[in-house]
Amino acid sequence: MRSLSAWVVLSFVAAAAALPAKDCAHKVKESVPPPRGWTKTSPAPADHIIELRIALPQPNFAELERHLYEVSDPFHDRYGQHLSKEEVESLVAPEDESVHLVNEWLASHGIYEDNLSRSPARDWVLVKVPVSQAEEMLKTEYHVWTHDASGEAVVRTTAYSLPEHLDDHIELVQPTTMFSRMKSLRSTFRFDSDEEQKSAKIAANAPPISVPSASGGHVDASCNQTITISCIQQLYNAVGFKPSAKNGNQIGITGYLEQFANIEDLQTFYAEQRPDALNSTFKTVLINGGLNNQTLDEAGAEANLDVQFAFGLTFPTPATFFSTGGRPPFKPDILTPSNTNEPYSEWLDFILAQKEPPQTISTSYADDEQTVPVSFAKRVCNGFAQLGARGVSLTFSSGDGGVGDGEEDPALQECFTNDGRNATRFVPLFPPSCPFVTAVGGTIHVPETAVFFSGGGFSDVFPRPAYQEQAVSKFLKTLPEGTYKGLFNPNGRAIPDVAAQADLFRIFLSGRPVSIGGTSAASPTFAGIVSLLNSARLSKGLRPLGFLNPLVYAIQAADPSAFNDITTGNNPGCGTPGFNATKGWDPVTGVGTPNFGKLKDIVTLDLLHIAGLT
Structure with missing residues (x-):
C-alpha cells in the first residue's frame, strides 16, 4: 500500500505533466496591418508592466440577449422585469472547460490564482506581467508606437498567437492590437x-x-x-x-x-x-x-x-x-506598473x-x-x-x-x-x-x-x-x-x-x-x-x-x-x-x-x- 506522501508526489507529477508546454503549437489569434497615423519607434522595454485582459467565451450570450430584448420591449409581457446581478452573471459565465484550460496555460507560465483577478462572471481574467513575459505567452513582440499627430505613445503589437488548443477557449487578449485614442467629445x-x-x-x-x-x-x-x-x-x-x-x-x-x-x-x-x-x-x-x-x-x-x-x-x-x-x-x-488598457x-x-x-x-x-x-x-x-x-x-x-x-x-x-x-x-x-x-x-x-x-x-x-x-x-x-x-x-x-x-x-x-x-x-x-x-x-x-x-x-x-x-x-x-x-x-x-x-x-x-x- 502506497503512503499518502507517495500519492501526493504522483499527483503533483501528473498535474505538472498535464500542463501545456510553452513551446506547444501556436495559432495566430489576431493580426492587423500597421495602423494608419502611427509610427513604430522602438522595442517595448522588457520590464514595462502591462495588464493583460483575457476574454473567455460567453456561450450563453444569445440567451442573455433574448432576455434583454424581452424586458426592454414595451409590447412584451416581460417588459420591465429586469434580471438580477446573479442571473446576468450566470448567463455570461464561461464553460468550466475554458476556465480549466486557461488556468493550465497560465500556470505553465508561472501565473496562479493568487497572481490574477477575475470579473464577477469569470469571463475575464486579468494578469499583470512584464512585456518580456507577455511576449513569451503570446509569441509576439511589443513595440512602442507613437501617434503622429499627437505624439502620444502606446505599447502594442500588430499580431499575437495562442496555443492551438486554446483557440476556442479564449476570444481575445488585450492590450495587443488596439490603437484607439479615447477622446472627450467636447468641441470648444x-x-x-x-x-x-x-x-x-x-x-x-x-x-x-x-x-x-x-x-x-x-x-x-x-x-x-x-x-x-x-x-x-x-x-x-x-x-x-x-x-x-x-x-x-x-x-x-x-x-x-x-x-x-x-x-x-x-x-x-x-x-x-x-x-x-x-x-x-x-x-x-x-x-x-x-x-x-x-x-x-x-x-x-x-x-x-x-x-x-x-x-x-x-x-x-x-x-x-x-x-x-x-x-x-x-x-x-516611467517604467513603473501602469495600466495601458482601454478604460x-x-x-x-x-x-x-x-x-x-x-x-x-x-x-x-x-x-x-x-x-x-x-x-x-x-x-x-x-x-x-x-x-x-x-x-x-x-x-x-x-x-x-x-x-x-x-x-x-x-x-x-x-x-x-x-x-x-x-x-x-x-x-x-x-x-x-x-x-x-x-x-x-x-x-x-x-x-x-x-x-x-x-x-x-x-x-x-x-x-x-x-x-x-x-x-x-x-x-x-x-x-x-x-x-x-x-x-x-x-x-x-x-x-x-x-x-x-x-x-x-x-x-x-x-x-x-x-x-x-x-x-x-x-x-x-x-x-x-x-x-x-x-x-x-x-x-x-x-x-x-x-x-x-x-x-x-x-x-x-x-x-x-x-x-x-x-x-x-x-x-x-x-x-x-x-x-x-x-x-x-x-x-x-x-x-x-x-x-x-x-x-x-x-x-x-x-x-x-x-x-x-x-
Missing part, C-alpha cells in the same frame, strides 16, 4: 466676453420664443444664446416636475482621462442656476486608480459640464461621478460588480470605431448589454465630427479605412455604435436645428438591430440612389438614436463662467431627462426604464409628438455635407429631442405595452 469652450454678456442681457429682455411643445408653449429668448438648466426644462417640457430623493432613483456620470468634477464650481453653478440645490453634492467613486483632484485650476471642462447639467437637472436625485484611471498612452521614462473595460468591471448601479448613466467619451478591434468592441458592447438587462439606461455622445472622426475641425479629419486599403470612408464612433446603448446627437438654438458637429452614421461592425429597422429603412429610401455609395454601411447599426441641445451651455470652470458645446453636453442632458422619467416611474411603483432603444423607437412610431422632430441642419465631414436632418429618424438627430411631459404620461402607465402604445 470659451470664457464669456464683455460683448457676449451684453448680447445676453439684450436677449433676456426680448419676448419669449413660441415653441408649442415646450412648457407653457414658449421658451425664453435668451436660450438662443445661452443654454441653462431653465432653458432645458422649458424646451423639453419639464418645468414643474420635482423628482424624489427617496424612491431609490440614482444617476451617474463617467469620467476618464484625469477629468475632475469640481465641487466649488458646482456650488457656483447651483447658486446661479439651481439655488435650491446649494450645499448639496454628489458621491465620487474612484476606479482603477482614478483621482479626485479638487484644486480649482485642475477642474475638468468635460467633467464639470456633465456633472453640472446632469445633476442640476435631476436634483435632488442621488448622484455619482465615477472617476476611472488609466489611459492607453505609455510614458517611456471602458475597467469601468465595466467595476460597475457590473455593483449590486445596485445607478439606473441612468451618461458617458461623453468615444473612439473611432475602426481603431477598436472588432473582437474587443463586441465584448465591451456585450458588457453594456449586461447592464441593460439589469435595468440600467446608458447614454453616449454620438460624436463631434459629423460623419467624420472625432475631430471637430474637418481639416484634421482622417476619413480613411484603417485596414491597409486607405479607402475613403465615413467614421462612426464606438461605443455609440454599440446597439445596446443610446447614442445622443446634438441640436442648437430655439426652434431647434441640428448642430453641424452632431456625430451620426452607420456602424461597420454591428448590424442594424430590429428595433430601428422600420425607422432607418424609411430614411434610407429617401436618399437619392447612389448617395455616398461606398462611404457608409447601409446595413449597419444607425446612430444617433435621439438628440438634445449640444452647444452654448453655460457652466462654471475654475471659478469662471464658460460657454461650452459638444455632444458631450447632449448626452448628460438627455440622461437627465431619462432620470426624471425613471423617478416618475419608481414613485409609482414601476420598474426603471433600463435599455431604452426598443421603447424609444416604439414610442416614436406610435406617438411622434413624444419627441421633437428635427428637420433642418446637417452634419458635414470627410469633405462632404454629411446627412440631412429630415422628417422622422435621421443620422444627425435620431428620432429627435425629448418632450418630457408626453414621455412621462406614456411611461408611467402600468401595463405600458397595452395601454400606452396600442
